[in-house]
Amino acid sequence: MGRKPKTRRNSYGAWLLFLRKEKGLSQEEAAKQSGIPRTTLMYWERSGNITGRKQILKLAKTYGVSVQKFLRAEKSRQD
Secondary structure, three states: OOOOOOOOOOOHHHHHHHHHOOOOEEEEEEEEHHHHHHHHHHHHHHHHOOOOOOHHHHHHHHHHHOHHHOOOHHHHHHH
């Protein structure tokens, strides 16, 4: 009985992971700085399902990006 296989990240989850890694933060460090539980960050990075304006604002600030960039609004306009 080992661990369940990792689920595949969707593109938004991969984006969240990229932003965190670009800032040089572990999940634990990002959780402490943002005040969001590490397990929640882990879920968001895997599923890409992030909800709540407050959480979005906290993470955008923690990762040092605008809310638009965090939500990838700038990228979708260019496509």
